[in-house]
Amino acid sequence: MKPVTHVSGRAYPWGAKNIDTDVIIPAHWLKTVTREGLGKGAFETVRAESGNIFDDPRYAGAPVLIAGDNFGCGSSREHAAWALADMGISAVIAPSFSDIFSGNAFKNGIVTVVLPQDAIDRLIEVAKTDAVSIDLETMTVTTPFQDRFPFALDPFRRQCLMEGLDEIGLTLARDTAISGYEAGLAESRPWMAGERFHASA
Amino acid sequence: MANSQTLYEKIWNAHIVEKRDDGTCLLYIDRHLVHEVTSPQAFAGLRANGRTVRRPDLTLAVPDHNLPTTPRVDAQGHRLPITDPESAQQLDMLTRNTAEFGIDYIDATAPAQGIVHVIGPEQGFTLPGTTLVCGDSHTSAHGAIGALAFGIGTSEVEHVLATQTLLLSPSKTMEIRIEGTLGAGVTAKDVILHVIGKIGAAGGTGYVIEYTGSTIRDLSVEGRLTIANMSIEGGARAGLIAPDETTFAYLKDRPMAPKGAAWDAAVAYWRTLPSDPGAVYDRTVLIDATEIAPSLTWGTSPEDVVPITGTVPDPMSFADPSKQVAARKSLDYMGLTPGTPMAQVPVQHVFIGSCTNSRIEDLRAAAAIADGHHVAAGVRALVVPGSGLVKRQAEAEGLDRIFVEAGFEWREPGCSMCLAMNPDKVPPGERCASTSNRNFVGRQGPGARTHLVSPAMAAAAAINGRLSDVREFDTGVIS
Numbered sequence: 098m099k100p101v102t103h104v105s106g107r108a109y110p111w112g113a114k115n116i117d118t119d120v121i122i123p124a125h126w127l128k129t130v131t132r133e134g135l136g137k138g139a140f141e142t143v144r145a146e147s148g149n150i151f152d153d154p155r156y157a158g159a160p161v162l163i164a165g166d167n168f169g170c171g172s173s174r175e176h177a178a179w180a181l182a183d184m185g186i187s188a189v190i191a192p193s194f195s196d197i198f199s200g201n202a203f204k205n206g207i208v209t210v211v212l213p214q215d216a217i218d219r220l221i222e223v224a225k226t227d228a229v230s231i232d233l234e235t236m237t238v239t240t241p242f243q244d245r246f247p248f249a250l251d252p253f254r255r256q257c258l259m260e261g262l263d264e265i266g267l268t269l270a271r272d273t274a275i276s277g278y279e280a281g282l283a284e285s286r287p288w289m290a291g292e293r294f295h296a297s298a
Numbered sequence: 299m300a301n302s303q304t305l306y307e308k309i310w311n312a313h314i315v316e317k318r319d320d321g322t323c324l325l326y327i328d329r330h331l332v333h334e335v336t337s338p339q340a341f342a343g344l345r346a347n348g349r350t351v352r353r354p355d356l357t358l359a360v361p362d363h364n365l366p367t368t369p370r371v372d373a374q375g376h377r378l379p380i381t382d383p384e385s386a387q388q389l390d391m392l393t394r395n396t397a398e399f400g401i402d403y404i405d406a407t408a409p410a411q412g413i414v415h416v417i418g419p420e421q422g423f424t425l426p427g428t429t430l431v432c433g434d435s436h437t438s439a440h441g442a443i444g445a446l447a448f449g450i451g452t453s454e455v456e457h458v459l460a461t462q463t464l465l466l467s468p469s470k471t472m473e474i475r476i477e478g479t480l481g482a483g484v485t486a487k488d489v490i491l492h493v494i495g496k497i498g499a500a501g502g503t504g505y506v507i508e509y510t511g512s513t514i515r516d517l518s519v520e521g522r523l524t525i526a527n528m529s530i531e532g533g534a535r536a537g538l539i540a541p542d543e544t545t546f547a548y549l550k551d552r553p554m555a556p557k558g559a560a561w562d563a564a565v566a567y568w569r570t571l572p573s574d575p576g577a578v579y580d581r582t583v584l585i586d587a588t589e590i591a592p593s594l595t596w597g598t599s600p601e602d603v604v605p606i607t608g609t610v611p612d613p614m615s616f617a618d619p620s621k622q623v624a625a626r627k628s629l630d631y632m633g634l635t636p637g638t639p640m641a642q643v644p645v646q647h648v649f650i651g652s653c654t655n656s657r658i659e660d661l662r663a664a665a666a667i668a669d670g671h672h673v674a675a676g677v678r679a680l681v682v683p684g685s686g687l688v689k690r691q692a693e694a695e696g697l698d699r700i701f702v703e704a705g706f707e708w709r710e711p712g713c714s715m716c717l718a719m720n721p722d723k724v725p726p727g728e729r730c731a732s733t734s735n736r737n738f739v740g741r742q743g744p745g746a747r748t749h750l751v752s753p754a755m756a757a758a759a760a761i762n763g764r765l766s767d768v769r770e771f772d773t774g775v776i777s
């Protein structure tokens with residue numbers, strides 16, 4: 098993964114609440130077998146409306162999306178994160194995210210920044226005319242107008258993002274611990290070992 | 299009590315491989331379900347990095363989302379081709395990936411095929427006290443068995459395939475305690491719709507919900523699965539119900555459940571799992587079961603719930619200005635006018651199925667309403683069993699004949715009209731009473747209008763050609 102230390106540029110000043118993954122990428126786009134190319138389908142139903150924010154030339158190619166509460170609710174489809182990445186979004190700022198979405202975003206190098214609603218309101222105002230800037234080093238969102246909003250980020254996620262670490266590689270390095278756990282399991286709860294499925298069932 | 303633990307804490311603690319200083323844990327995963335839509339990129343990732351599947355014996359794969367629900371073999375038993383090339387490719391990749399990595403695979407034509415969340419419990423693959431994941435958000439359903447079960451994204455699918463673990467932070471715990479006896483015509487589906495209406499679609503974000511109380515204990519495993527399934531619609535990644543005698547009776551002799559002495563040892567362990575007296579939850583919500591009416595959704599968020607006796611709400615009736623805006627947009631999309639009685643809204647489609655409501659008990663409830671009636675003119679009504687086993691059980695009980703004689707279509711198992719990924723779709727602007735779990739914009743097809751209801755209410759809507767109070771049928775009054 099590419100390391101991410103900061104994201105700056107224009108932001109879609111959206112603010113919509115409860116944006117579900119069916120809105121981010123409708124189900125018919127889920128038949129792909131690769132991670133690429135989903136930007137075309139991102140926000141398809143929103144884009145069908147004239148004057149929508151995603152086709153507004155002021156925000157073309159903006160790397161940041163500002164949304165409302167509960168962004169990314171709904172399904173576990175990682176296609177939502179792939180679609181955002183493919184349309185060039187590297188960070189989403191919202192008052193809250195669905196747990197599954199923020200995990201998926203993180204695994205694709207997209208920063209999810211949680212800020213209180215009043216900060217969101219202010220950023221939406223700024224984003225209509227100016228750029229915003231997210232810095233992982235200082236964990237702040239800033240604007241050209243001296244606004245400064247600190248945010249929290251899970252330390253492990255922050256490190257992975259900033260160093261571009263491969264989480265599977267990191268876990269595979271813990272093999273001794275995993276094998277040790279499995280050995281204990283065979284003793285304490287032997288029935289947990291998998292019964293193979295028999296096609297005759 | 300200082301040492302009192304919740305069910306969630308017990309399962310979590312029993313699965314910690316390593317704990318980091320920041321509280322994040324490397325958690326062992328006991329069971330992994332795989333389907334065609336969220337796995338191709340995960341297998342591609344393994345292959346690209348020369349990695350293998352650590353525990354194929356703890357992994358089970360089945361196709362469900364893309365499969366058409368029309369017959370899969372011809373009269374000679376030959377497999378019929380899948381016409382949509384993209385679906386065919388995903389299904390083909392699942393077959394090849396599971397063969398290459400040595401994973402148990404239930405083929406599209408196997409008698410046990412079904413929706414991933416129906417077959418897990420049904421096969422005894424899902425067990426109490428286990429951690430279970432699947433690349434699908436409704437994995438929360440398996441929590442009804444007392445498993446800590448949640449949906450994961452494709453990168454996590456790849457992580458679990460490669461390492462049989464996940465790196466997770468503990469969740470907060472929410473107890474939803476429901477006490478009392480359910481009224482006539484009120485089912486598990488109405489209970490969970492009522493709960494989501496109460497806590498909101500984001501109410502459970504960051505929490506794992508445990509459903510407790512006499513109402514939950516009195517439910518069958520099927521009903522509990524309906525409730526835990528929709529935890530995700532309330533924002534919670536997982537929902538739990540403590541395993542009890544009802545759970546054990548359900549699991550006994552299931553193909554993949556432990557047998558003999560292993561069964562006895564397992565049951566003894568499972569009995570230690572329920573939350574201890576005095577265990578502390580971060581939040582508790584109390585619900586009086588007697589207040590729950592047969593319920594349904596009016597809008598495009600699962601929190602948009604009203605009793606069937608209610609009316610389409612006025613957006614201005616919501617205190618939150620952003621909810622007023624959302625409600626106005628919802629009503630516009632749904633083609634509804636404030637003040638209209640819900641039971642006067644006509645439907646053109648009825649869908650009885652999905653991992654929320656496609657088990658035998660659901661089909662029995664719908665058949666009981668359909669029996670002796672006929673689907674209204676102009677309504678297309680689908681019944682899609684959750685698995686091949688459910689289908690055959692229903693056929694053995696004669697439910698298929700009741701449905702077919704009443705004018706319902708009787709289909710092959712799969713996700714069907716729950717999401718617009720296979721040929722079963724609701725056309726733009728048309729309205730569907732659906733037993734599925736999501737009423738999002740476009741969920742059942744572009745422009746489709748969805749009302750979430752129980753199986754009995756869906757059958758009632760099919761017969762009346764409009765959203766209907768199932769209690770009309772109890773009194774024999776049909777308009």
Ligand code: SF4
Pocket residue numbers: 362363413414415434436652653654712713716717734735
């Ligand atoms: S039935 Fe619907 S909710 Fe359930 S797994 Fe299939 S698509 Fe998902």
